[in-house]
Amino acid sequence: MSGTRTLIHLISVALLLLWSAVLLYFHYSGRVNEYLPGDGIFRPMVLYTGIGLAIMGLFNLLTMGSEVAGCEGHDHGTGGCGHDHSHDKGCGHDHGKEAKSGCCGGHDHDHAHSHAHHEGCGHDHGHTHHACDHDHDHTHAHVHSHTHDHHGHGILEESGWTGRLVAILILAAPITWAAIQSPDRYSANAVLNKGVYNQNYNSTARADEFTLRGDGSKPSRATPKPVPLPDTPLPAPEKFNDPEAVAKASSAPPKEAQSYGSFTLEDLKQQIEQNSKGEFVLQVPEIYYTGGDLEVQRVITGQPIETTAQVLPEKVNNANGHRLRIFRMLVQCCAADARPYSVPVDFGKKAPDFKEMTWVKISGIMSYEKDGDQTIPVIKATHIEETTAPDNTMIY
Numbered sequence: 188m189s190g191t192r193t194l195i196h197l198i199s200v201a202l203l204l205l206w207s208a209v210l211l212y213f214h215y216s217g218r219v220n221e222y223l224p225g226d227g228i229f230r231p232m233v234l235y236t237g238i239g240l241a242i243m244g245l246f247n248l249l250t251m252g253s254e255v256a257g258c259e260g261h262d263h264g265t266g267g268c269g270h271d272h273s274h275d276k277g278c279g280h281d282h283g284k285e286a287k288s289g290c291c292g293g294h295d296h297d298h299a300h301s302h303a304h305h306e307g308c309g310h311d312h313g314h315t316h317h318a319c320d321h322d323h324d325h326t327h328a329h330v331h332s333h334t335h336d337h338h339g340h341g342i343l344e345e346s347g348w349t350g351r352l353v354a355i356l357i358l359a360a361p362i363t364w365a366a367i368q369s370p371d372r373y374s375a376n377a378v379l380n381k382g383v384y385n386q387n388y389n390s391t392a393r394a395d396e397f398t399l400r401g402d403g404s405k406p407s408r409a410t411p412k413p414v415p416l417p418d419t420p421l422p423a424p425e426k427f428n429d430p431e432a433v434a435k436a437s438s439a440p441p442k443e444a445q446s447y448g449s450f451t452l453e454d455l456k457q458q459i460e461q462n463s464k465g466e467f468v469l470q471v472p473e474i475y476y477t478g479g480d481l482e483v484q485r486v487i488t489g490q491p492i493e494t495t496a497q498v499l500p501e502k503v504n505n506a507n508g509h510r511l512r513i514f515r516m517l518v519q520c521c522a523a524d525a526r527p528y529s530v531p532v533d534f535g536k537k538a539p540d541f542k543e544m545t546w547v548k549i550s551g552i553m554s555y556e557k558d559g560d561q562t563i564p565v566i567k568a569t570h571i572e573e574t575t576a577p578d579n580t581m582i583y
Contacts, residue, residue, distance in 0.1 A: 192247060192344070193251070195344055196247070196251050197248075197251075197341045198343060198351075198355060199247065199343060200244050200247050200251075201244075202355070202358050202359060203240050203241075203244030203247065204241065204244040204245075205239070205241050205359055205362065206237075206323060206358075206365070207237045207238070207239075207240035207241035207244060208237075208241075209237075209362050209363070209365070209366045210233050210234075210236055210237030210240065211234070211237035212366060213233060213366070214230070214233050214234045214237060214461045217306055218371055218579065219233050220578070220579055221371040221372070221522060222521055222522040223521050223522070223580065224518055224520065224521070224583035225579070225583055226583065228412050229520075229521065231275070231331045233307045246565065264269065266548055284285050289559055296565050298548070301358045301466075302341070310371050315569075319494070319542060323568075326511055334535055334573075343355075355488075367510070372477070372524070372544070372580065373516060374544075375499060375543040375544050377529050378385070378499070378514065378516075378544075379499075381525070381527055382526065382527065383499060383514050383527040384502055384503050384512070385527050386475070386476065386528070386529055386530075386563075386564055387561070388478030388561045388562060388564065389478070389479045389561055390469075390476075391531055393472075393476075393517070394476045394479065396472075396475045397470070397472040397476045398476065398480070398483075399450075399455060399469075399473060399477065399480075399482065399483050400450055400454065400458070400460060400480075400489070405458075407458050408458065408460045408468075409456060409457050409458055409459055409460050409461075427441065430505070437548070438504070444478070444480060449482065450482045450483055450485075451486060452486050452490075453472070454486075455467065455483075455486055455487065455490075459473075460570065462493055464491070464493075465491060466491040466492055466493040466550055467487070467490060467491065467492045468492075468493050468494070469492050469493070469512060469513040470494065470515065470582060471494055471496050471514060471528050471530060471582075472515065472517055472528045472582060473528065474492070474501060474530050474553070474564050474566070475495060475528045475529070475530055475564065477553075477555075477564050478555070478561065478562045479562070481562075484562065487553045488553055488554060488555060489554075490552070490553050491550065491551070491552055491569075492550070492551060492552070492553055492566065493517075493548065493550050494548075495546065495547070495548050495549075495574060495577060496513035496514055496547065496549070497513065497514055497515070497542055497544050497545065497546055497547070498511050498512070498513050498541045498543070498544070498545050498547050499511070499512045499513075499514065499544070499548075500512065500531075500538055500543070501531055501532075501538070503531070504531070504558070506532050508537055508538060509533055509535060509536060509537065509538055510531050510532060510533050510534070510535075510538055510542070511531070511532045511539075512529050512530075512531055512532070513529060513530060513531075513547065513549060513566075514527040514528060514529035514530075515528055515529075515531055515581070515582050516528075516580070516581045516582065517581070517582045517583075518582065518583050519582045523583065525581055528582075530563070530564045530565065530566060531563065531565050531566070532549060532551065532565075532566045532568050532571070533565055533566070533567055533568065534568045534571075535552075535568075537546060540572060541573070546574050546575060546576045546577075547571055547572065547573055547574060548567060548572055548573075548574040549568055549570070549572070550567050550568070550569050550570040551566035551567050551568040551570075552566070552567040552569065553566065553567075554566075554567050
């Protein structure tokens with residue numbers, strides 16, 4: 188392998204290992220959690236692709252000294268290349284000897300041959316034999332120029348060094364920049380551009396995922412409660428052969444079935460976890476979607492809640508400066524399609540001063556107010572404090 192091809196091979200290996208290293212870094216550092224949802228195949232594919240690229244790079248590195256497939260059997264010298272450059276008697280070539288009868292005795296023949304042929308090609312090679320004083324000693328000078336272009340190696344192999352450098356930059360620079368400089372969080376300006384102050388509380392786009400109704404469509408987040416023992420104890424197992432004992436046990440009056448025809452406070456307690464202070468622990472999208480559910484509003488109005496979110500100044504209906512805006516980013520597929528779900532928080536006095544995008548934990552009382560054709564959820568804050576970001580800063 189020539190020096191240029193060796194260098195190009197090593198560059199190709201380095202590019203594969205670079206891509207592999209970046210993908211594996213994003214996986215094992217946890218940064219991929221900020222860009223891709225946890226369900227589905229997105230996060231695992233980052234890991235699998237990184238491993239696959241590493242295997243490809245190492246394989247190409249370890250096999251660098253091997254012959255390129257298809258080149259075996261080609262002898263690029265004068266022997267064994269598949270071309271017969273010798274002249275045997277009776278090869279069928281007319282060498283055009285201009286000699287007199289009996290000229291072979293003591294005559295010198297001077298031959299000038301230019302051979303580029305195969306055995307039996309039938310070509311007249313125009314060998315001019317002069318007078319009998321010629322020397323019959325044939326000296327053949329064969330010049331072979333073999334160009335074997337059996338393989339396509341891509342732009343790194345086929346272009347000049349300017350093209351190669353451009354290709355290397357295209358392949359290496361963006362992935363390196365992403366690993367070093369790509370932000371893991373949305374800026375306040377990006378959240379603003381995504382419509383944090385322009386909310387549609389009547390939307391039902393993903394309402395079924397965040398409904399507070401205990402309709403069995405999603406797992407309950409309430410702390411499991413102990414199951415009470417039945418009022419009438421069951422007979423001991425050995426007494427199940429006694430017909431009278433079985434009849435007595437089965438005659439106990441059943442519990443009255445709970446109706447889910449209307450949403451109740453008990454339904455909310457069965458669906459949503461409460462903290463040690465009795466506050467319902469809600470996510471911002473769950474609070475958001477109560478704006479379009481009158482039945483849930485009737486139950487949760489006046490109830491204490493707790494939520495964790497990021498904070499921004501309130502720029503809507505906040506002439507007296509009593510409010511802040513809290514939000515969470517909700518992702519459908521990846522971070523690129525994330526959008527903010529937000530609700531206002533009212534303090535009843537001048538709102539505390541927090542740096543934009545700070546993570547806060549808020550306790551308050553749920554309330555609602557009308558704004559045109561929308562019903563807006565508003566948290567009447569009782570306590571707010573700075574907190575650490577959750578493991579998943581975005582909700583998937």
